[in-house]
Amino acid sequence: MLSQHERHYIQQGMAQNVRNDGRTCEHYRPLKLEVGVLNMTSGSARVKLGGTEVVVGVKVDIATPSPDAPDAGLAYYDVEISPLAGPEYLGYAGSELGASLAQRLARSMQAGSDGRGGAVDLTALGIIKGKTCWAMYVDALVIRVDGNVLDAVSIAAKAALADTKLPSISVTEAEGEDDEPELEVDDDPSASVRLETPSVPCIVTVSQAGRSYVVDLCEEEEQCVDASLHIAVTAQGSLRGITKQGSSGIDLGSLQEMLGIAQRVGPKLIQVVDQHIASGAATAQEED
Amino acid sequence: MARRDTSVPYQPQSRPEAVVSDTGERLDGRGLEEFRSAFLSPHALSQAAGSAYAECGKTKVMVGVYGPRQSARATAFSEQGRVQCDVKLASFATRQRRRFGQSTDERELSGLLATALEAAVLRHTFPKSCIDIYCLVLESGGSELTVAITAAAMAIADAGIAMADVVTACSVSRVAGQLLLDPTADEAFREDGSVLLAMMPAANLVTQLVVTGEWSSAQMKQALCLCMGGCLQLDAVTRKALASSEEQALAAMRIE
Amino acid sequence: MLSLASGSVFDSADLVAVAASSFDQTSGGAPETPVVCVGDTIATDGQEGFLRGHGTQIVDGELVATVSGAVERINKLVSVRTLKSRYTAELGDVLVGRVREISGKRWKVDINGRQEAVLQLSAVNLPGGIQRRRTAEDELNMRSVFQEGDLISTEVQSFFADGSVALHTRSTKYGKLKGGQLVTVACSLIRRQKQHFIPLESLGVDVILGCNGLVWVTPHVAGAPAAAADQTSEPDTDVEPSVSAKQRAAVCRTANALRALGALGISITPATIEDTCKASIDAGVQLHAMLEGPFLEVIISQETQRRQRQ
Numbered sequence: 001m002l003s004q005h006e007r008h009y010i011q012q013g014m015a016q017n018v019r020n021d022g023r024t025c026e027h028y029r030p031l032k033l034e035v036g037v038l039n040m041t042s043g044s045a046r047v048k049l050g051g052t053e054v055v056v057g058v059k060v061d062i063a064t065p066s067p068d069a070p071d072a073g074l075a076y077y078d079v080e081i082s083p084l085a086g087p088e089y090l091g092y093a094g095s096e097l098g099a100s101l102a103q104r105l106a107r108s109m110q111a112g113s114d115g116r117g118g119a120v121d122l123t124a125l126g127i128i129k130g131k132t133c134w135a136m137y138v139d140a141l142v143i144r145v146d147g148n149v150l151d152a153v154s155i156a157a158k159a160a161l162a163d164t165k166l167p168s169i170s171v172t173e174a175e176g177e178d179d180e181p182e183l184e185v186d187d188d189p190s191a192s193v194r195l196e197t198p199s200v201p202c203i204v205t206v207s208q209a210g211r212s213y214v215v216d217l218c219e220e221e222e223q224c225v226d227a228s229l230h231i232a233v234t235a236q237g238s239l240r241g242i243t244k245q246g247s248s249g250i251d252l253g254s255l256q257e258m259l260g261i262a263q264r265v266g267p268k269l270i271q272v273v274d275q276h277i278a279s280g281a282a283t284a285q286e287e288d
Numbered sequence: 289m290a291r292r293d294t295s296v297p298y299q300p301q302s303r304p305e306a307v308v309s310d311t312g313e314r315l316d317g318r319g320l321e322e323f324r325s326a327f328l329s330p331h332a333l334s335q336a337a338g339s340a341y342a343e344c345g346k347t348k349v350m351v352g353v354y355g356p357r358q359s360a361r362a363t364a365f366s367e368q369g370r371v372q373c374d375v376k377l378a379s380f381a382t383r384q385r386r387r388f389g390q391s392t393d394e395r396e397l398s399g400l401l402a403t404a405l406e407a408a409v410l411r412h413t414f415p416k417s418c419i420d421i422y423c424l425v426l427e428s429g430g431s432e433l434t435v436a437i438t439a440a441a442m443a444i445a446d447a448g449i450a451m452a453d454v455v456t457a458c459s460v461s462r463v464a465g466q467l468l469l470d471p472t473a474d475e476a477f478r479e480d481g482s483v484l485l486a487m488m489p490a491a492n493l494v495t496q497l498v499v500t501g502e503w504s505s506a507q508m509k510q511a512l513c514l515c516m517g518g519c520l521q522l523d524a525v526t527r528k529a530l531a532s533s534e535e536q537a538l539a540a541m542r543i544e
Numbered sequence: 545m546l547s548l549a550s551g552s553v554f555d556s557a558d559l560v561a562v563a564a565s566s567f568d569q570t571s572g573g574a575p576e577t578p579v580v581c582v583g584d585t586i587a588t589d590g591q592e593g594f595l596r597g598h599g600t601q602i603v604d605g606e607l608v609a610t611v612s613g614a615v616e617r618i619n620k621l622v623s624v625r626t627l628k629s630r631y632t633a634e635l636g637d638v639l640v641g642r643v644r645e646i647s648g649k650r651w652k653v654d655i656n657g658r659q660e661a662v663l664q665l666s667a668v669n670l671p672g673g674i675q676r677r678r679t680a681e682d683e684l685n686m687r688s689v690f691q692e693g694d695l696i697s698t699e700v701q702s703f704f705a706d707g708s709v710a711l712h713t714r715s716t717k718y719g720k721l722k723g724g725q726l727v728t729v730a731c732s733l734i735r736r737q738k739q740h741f742i743p744l745e746s747l748g749v750d751v752i753l754g755c756n757g758l759v760w761v762t763p764h765v766a767g768a769p770a771a772a773a774d775q776t777s778e779p780d781t782d783v784e785p786s787v788s789a790k791q792r793a794a795v796c797r798t799a800n801a802l803r804a805l806g807a808l809g810i811s812i813t814p815a816t817i818e819d820t821c822k823a824s825i826d827a828g829v830q831l832h833a834m835l836e837g838p839f840l841e842v843i844i845s846q847e848t849q850r851r852q853r854q
Contacts, residue, residue, distance in 0.1 A: 001644075003720075005720070005723065018796060021831075023832040027832060030836055040382060083374060084333060087354050090374070141379075141424075331560075337628075338628065356658070413610075451582045451610055490608075527584070530581045534612045537564070538579065538627065539567050540563040540810055541811050
């Protein structure tokens with residue numbers, strides 16, 4: 001909760017490009033990222049973006065592919081806000097927020113109905129066409145809320161996916177007509193295959209406050225903006241899913257500017273994320 | 289679209305058959321009465337009044353304590369404050385993915401945790417108020433409840449809420465007639481009896497006891513002895529962690 | 545034997561621990577005040593008729609700690625003071641609070657502590673002078689004085705029978721806060737002292753150090769003490785003070801210094817605030833980078849040197 005005076009001070013600060021913590025409008029807070037933090041997962045990551053903290057675990061199960069995309073696997077995205085973030089997230093409020101975050105994350109990763117064109121190539125998750133595939137569950141758990149939860153969730157999801165390894169599967173063809181093909185899953189971790197994730201985007205939320213456009217809002221700043229665009233951007237700078245939030249309208253000129261900011265800031269953010277992932281992977285290898 | 293619930297975990301629950309070798313060595317190299325290596329630290333979450341993070345082997349638990357604050361429920365003036373516990377397992381905590389939403393076993397764990405802690409918390413120091421204890425199991429590698437109890441007691445102490453004593457907890461699994469202290473998930477899977485004990489070590493009072501399986505009184509005594517020894521070891525570690533956290537805060541703060 | 549693991553993937557470098565270990569080296573290691581843990585027996589040997597204070601209870605005739613903290617012995621009163629517990633108001637405390645609710649003739653104020661706090665209509669300076677009677681109109685116009693969400697500087701006047709706090713703003717220096725930013729730190733880092741309204745001219749800011757850990761920073765206004773919104777004028781002067789970019793940067797530098805000191809667990813005094821700000825200027829650190837690792841290390845080493853000199 002903020003007073004109208006604090007709100008005014010913050011908005012003036014955005015207009016002068018000096019926010020309360022000294023950042024400019026296009027500055028992200030310090031990012032801390034670790035991968036491979038959870039044992040029972042195929043891939044995992046933990047992210048701290050300023051005070052916001054998110055843990056993502058990726059688990060895979062064997063499932064039946066959708067009839068529309070028989071050679072592709074399935075991907076599901078879920079977000080939950082832990083009550084550790086505060087009692088206000090227990091119950092309905094928390095589950096509503098989690099559901100809307102999950103929808104936005106899913107939209108940024110969405111593939112076509114044939115399983116192609118998504119952030120992750122779902123055909124890489126196919127096993128036996130029409131019969132068996134991997135179902136991948138990307139579960140995000142928010143441990144602390146200090147603004148910009150969606151961007152933090154998307155960064156953690158991207159890192160967890162980059163950390164994900166699928167078990168190696170060998171298919172023995174069926175002998176008779178009525179027999180089923182046999183699946184053998186190789187439990188040996190060194191035999192598993194890393195998921196390819198070059199197109200996984202990061203969501204950059206750009207918010208409008210008067211004539212200013214700001215990224216990575218902390219919790220008090222979120223109460224000072226009119227409308228926001230959640231813009232998923234890839235490393236190459238292309239857009240991959242946009243959602244609008246907030247009750248104010250955005251004029252076309254502002255819309256263009258906000259998209260431009262996302263396309264400028266996004267690739268830089270992804271570069272930082274990729275560096276963290278790479279150094280995390282290097283440390284893991286040293287320990288092995 | 290395939291319904292999520294019908295997917296099958298890619299590995300059958302192929303847990304190891306034998307968990308103890310002939311020479312009394314467990315799968316992770318421990319002796320029968322040895323603890324897993326433990327990491328216990330208070331003040332893990334800055335947003336909560338008190339918190340703790342505990343890691344025992346492959347079990348990771350984070351606890352946040354909020355309050356004391358006015359009771360949400362309008363109760364008549366109560367001399368005793370209320371202690372509310374909520375235990376959740378993350379969807380990626382177990383081998384098989386769990387669905388979101390509180391399940392019956394989470395509810396049971398919450399109740400067992402509350403009982404283990406209530407005796408230790410001096411509830412008359414916050415009348416008309418309640419404290420909320422939120423427990424998150426990030427990874428479930430065996431003995432989640434015991435780790436949760438120890439971590440939660442540390443988190444309550446970290447919040448500066450008055451307690452009679454810390455609470456530490458320990459469990460024992462009986463596998464093929466042998467008693468294994470601080471069992472892993474694989475070991476607990478093979479058990480035919482278990483004992484969980486939570487106690488206030490300095491006061492020498494038991495705050496929670498959960499027993500499954502059939503026990504002779506001799507073996508029960510043996511199991512309880514083993515658990516108590518374990519609780520005392522944990523007690524030393526818990527106290528050290530709390531005291532040094534306070535010492536560090538004093539050292540950082542001190543200005544002449 | 546139970547062995548304690550040295551670290552965990554989930555463990556984050558505890559800044560307070562890092563600061564403490566650096567400072568400990570200057571005092572020779574041993575803590576000056578004995579720290580006890582919950583359930584520890586507190587030595588009272590040789591002490592006849594001790595008085596049981598906060599944080600203790602008697603078990604079987606012995607004094608036992610109910611919280612973790614430092615043992616304090618003041619005459620016969622033995623208590624344990626924990627740094628972690630929530631703010632507990634004392635008479636005369638200067639605070640920064642946030643108005644939560646207006647009900648009847650009072651504002652309910654959140655002071656971020658154990659107790660509820662109330663600011664009664666009769667305890668506020670109203671427009672038109674100090675002494676006039678409170679009319680029914682005033683009650684309806686309460687929102688025009690302070691509304692929900694407003695930050696105010698205030699003082700603890702007294703306590704009600706149920707322990708809740710009665711506040712007052714009956715001095716021109718108290719009242720609604722505008723044109724600045726709020727930083728929240730642990731209340732144990734702010735000692736009760738004579739002056740809580742601190743002008744820091746060399747930094748270009750004025751600071752209100754609330755005993756409850758809430759600190760308000762505004763650009764420096766010449767003429768002490770730092771005054772809150774002028775209450776004697778009409779209530780609809782809700783003109784926001786204008787803040788230049790230079791003033792804003794000064795406020796930001798001080799606010800970040802407060803955040804950094806709060807993160808490291810170092811006591812907040814005019815001296816530590818000034819030292820931290822000057823260190824950031826000398827090191828050429830950008831404003832937002834004051835909260836990052838390298839500069840926090842600078843603060844630690846600077847503070848270590850300062851303590852070594854003593």
